[in-house]
Amino acid sequence: MFYAKEIEEAEKLESFIPNDEILDLLENTKEPDKKYVREIIQKSLNKNRLEPVEVATLLNVKDEDLLEEIFEGARTLKEKIYGNRIVLFAPLYVGNECINDCQYCGFRTSNSEIYRNSLTMETLEKEVESLVDKGHKRLIMVYGEHPKYDANFIAKTVEKVYTVKKDRGEIRRVNINAAPLNIEEFKTVKDAGIGTYQIFQETYHLETYKKVHPRGPKSSFNWRLYGLDRAIKAGIDDVGIGALFGLYDWKFEVMGLLYHTIHFENTFGFGPHTISFPRLEPAINTPIAERPPHLVSDEDFKKLVAIIRLAVPYTGLILTAREPLEIRNEVIKFGVSQIDAGSSIGIGSYSHDDLENYKKSQFVLGDQRSLDEVIKELTDHGFIPSFCTGCYRLGRTGEHFMEFSVPGFVKRFCTPNAVTTLMEYVVDYASPETKKSCEIQIQRELDAMPESEMKQQLLKYIDMVKDGVRDVYF
Template identity: 30%
Template sequence: MSFYEKVKSYKNFGFEEFLRNITEEKIRTILNKDYIDEKDFLCLLSPSASNCLEEMAQKAHEISIRNFGKSVVLYTPMYLANYCENKCIYCSYNAENHITRKKLTFEELEKEAKAIYDTGLRHIIILTGESRYHTPVSYIADCVKILKKYFSSICIEVYALEEEEYKELIEVGVDSLTIYQEVYNEEVYKKVHLAGPKKDYKYRLDAPERAARAGIHSLSVGALLGLDNWRREAFFSGLHVQYIQDKYPSVEVTMSIPRIRPHVGSFNGIIEVSDKEAVQILLAYKIFIQRAGINITTRERAEFRDNLIPLGVTKISAGVSTEVGGHSTEQKGGSQFDIADNRSVEEMKIAINNMGYNSVFKDWQRV
């Protein structure tokens, strides 16, 4: 069974009625369990659970310490290009938006790599817009060959690929994939992806599994919060992680809680997700999927990110630029979205250490 069939199995499920009938007593019963099932997980996303966040936080913290200790891996993104063929109404890279388009030359790429390497970071995520014409797999592979001289872990966040294409990139040095479904509600997905290759809902949904079959070491999946009802979206994000862990136990899986940030273009359909609601999602994730890591990006404010660390965060970005060439070049490409935490790698390291946690610059080496 593909994960698409799992999503479809909930098509006629009465989410609102189910959530409305959950009591605080039910939540506390769930929190006394060592492990919970998917319906328990949905209960932790209910309105009643929002009154039990302190108890949830204590349990999430205990689970995180038991499984991950007090270590937080630092990484930063490098944008290779921002050319895109899609018309996603929530993204600056939308093909109809008038932004400065750029693709790094290999010389510029190496300059970016050296600038990031000098900060001490050894984990990197490379990103592109969705344009096979401007950034074919061969270009991405050539970039990876250069970057592996500097970084022990290279993650890609690019357009959805075929299994053989994932294998090609893994062979040259990629070990991780981040690919967000953006929104699991198929009808909403059609409304926010107006044109381009990303419009194919099922092809994108199956991409993490293609990468897992290809031999990827770690995956990060989830929803972009703000496109649809956050409770349903968080629920399917959690189920997606569970599905991958159960079917591909050798793959490490990380989840995130990205919220829509200001961007070029206009999108009036944003469903606000408050800080309290974001915390509830994170806690529910950690209690449900105990072995999954949690990543917090610079979409979130500095103070908020710091406060989340004891609740189960295992990866966090630092020294971030969402511009193409943003770490070293003068002629930069337009950014994907505005960031909310501008701290340098050193500042992020100090913040993590001040909270009694260890900032990890390298925890993976390909052999």
Template identity: 45%
Template sequence: MKTAATTIINEQEISDILQKYSRPSHEEVRDVLAKAAEMKGLNLQEVAVLTGISDPLQLHELFETANHIKDTIYGKRLVLFAPLYISNLCANECTYCAFRAKNKAIVRRSLSQNEIEHETELLIKQGHKRVLLVAGESYPKQGFQYVLDAVQSVYRARYSDAEIRRVNVNVAPLSADEFKLLKAEKIGTYQLFQETYHHQTYKNVHLGGKKRDYDWRISALHRAMEAGIDDVGIGVLFGLFDYRFELLAMMQHIAELERVFGVGPHTISVPRMEPATGSDVASHPPFPVSDLEFRKIVAILRLAVPYTGIIMSTRETAKMRSETFALGVSQISAGSRTNPGGYEEGVDDDVSGQFCLGDHRPLDEVIRDVAQMGYVPSFCTGCYRLGRTGQDFMDLAKPGAIKAHCGPNALSSFMEYLNNYASPETYQTGIQLIEKTIAGMEGLPADRARKLVNRVKKGQKDVFC
């Protein structure tokens, strides 16, 4: 009997393809890069060819192609968000995670709804507009209702007259009925990582709890989309198994979503294993990914799925994060805490957090650094609120029409941040970038951008097109 694991992920096919293209010829690499530049995506064989690149000149061509595609589709724009950990309770035994059930080295905590609202207020005070709500895979006595109430608490929170405008959610796989309830709370993206697509490795690192069920997890995004959640996010924890296998398996997962629903994931996350309290595995990854390989992963994904957002977390250092902006990253977290109550405590807590952070900069410093590099920090949530999600988003993205909205909206949301939250130094850097960016626009996007930014300068908030 075929299961979701064998239906979606064909390990033998992946193995055969990787073996065939382990040492691709220069002609094969050039052909794939030429096709990738057309921004129509790549198949398994073509992705395998790119994983086989080792020649420095061809690596340079790979990175240049990724840069071109990133700029063509997204422009100089980076979406910012913050994770909000509401609980580190967990019933699973994942060997790489500090939240695993038997780990006695961390203090367990689940925030009350009042505490969740307060943590959100602190994020709003910093200037955040997007939150990724995260919970360990076990809940207080309220059960799944705790998550639904938490989403409401985030949306209810206010600081002055500001609020969070979009909540994305990363929680345990749900039943179809539970996904419908989550959809009713007006979430943005539902995010779930398979961690590793390699079946035996998955079994080896998940020693107990519901998460041990590979099929239940890999089929979760199907249930989410069947329940009406248009945007879903996927990811792999790089370091658990061969990154080349994981990339091809991820492509199989994406292909299955596209076959069934006509659209793949809205985002792909690329977390790399970092040390975690109480985990020897996290400190010594079975398949460590070098910095060069990590940049290669980001670039290949940008070529393979050009219209899918790529998320870079604060697991990575500021240097590594900045190096991946030009390779395809379109969303980043900033000022993150990975322990419940971390924003109130105001300090990084790598002991009680899910993993160790690599980038400890506060939001304002991240924004200033990003702007100095020429990238526009964006807090826009316009597409979610105007229904440009799922297939509707892709219908605008693929012909390039979405840029007429995303560019102006990014600038107006950035202007709003500068007006209300920025330090003087960040304000001056930001204003210069906004003027330079608008000057480089043409036609409708330029007119829209100027009008939206001027409205924000006059005191209006939450303006978008």
């Protein structure tokens, strides 16, 4: 089996997800005291990560007035740390060969109805050119788990992406969503210049995990659980975690994400760069995805996003295009800092229209708006879309990112950088209607900035962008 000896060693490790403790906390906090709930919210607003008993208490809030205070707390906290900026990216699926048999995934090895395909370097270049033509600057590249998608392949595909230039456009940062590797393999991928490496545990409930992962390397709970530990030891200090909501009780999964965060803090001195919280969506020939065993309602979804925001104030939250437009527009207010836009998840689907694209896709997208449409809607609602990659290239990652984000310095750097990258989009790609909306929002941002040397420099950067200079940032 793939990684057989290393998986055997991983199985000897003790899980840092305390199953019984989580269940006890959720049971013992079922009647939350209003005063205590408000104290918890205030602790978060002071930019302190919450403890398990505090998060369990919030998860058990049912009182409508208290729930609104949770939502308002999440909105306020997001504004305090990140401002009104929303980072934009696109997923790029490189290959859907897979040796795992995850029961909820369209890519699982036993699914005979999925069309298997992998991008070649030539087709990868065409995909990237299509994304650049639309105005994208940030990607997350997604790979199935298969021997052909080893560390060298991942590194070569990342390096290829960085070579693609089209007119004034380019991809400036590639994040990765792929299988767990060993330390030496993670070093190979790091050397390609990646940003964040994501590994989603899918479910933190061990019994459920074993049930839905019957075969393949992913059947080892611990191999996956400790995957990002190995990434950090290899020097990748920007890591992203996530759970697939719908496989088990959503409250338990939120607690699992919190304990994973605490493990990073205790072991390495910093938390995850991002947390994702996708809901299970339909996939071809995948019954469990059509009928999730623990369906998460829209109301519970809004609640869990707001609580995650309060639980880990300094961590970026990613809201994906799995969600329908109406939910995205509502949940984005509760502390989301990143979304994908103009997304397509078939293999080769950005450069090639295909009526049977669903046969190449892992699941069905809920929000299929174009990048231009998403940007216009964001700016119409007072957000500042951002393609900024400055933190990665200036070393504001891992522990250093915590130094900037916890005191709120990220807002100082990232809002000006959002303005310059949005102005690039305005000049190079925006439709007339989107251009007008963006220019109004950029002026709002400038009007809100106090007079300072940074503001004067930003005005110079804006003029430079209008004159054709690209990739200027603080």
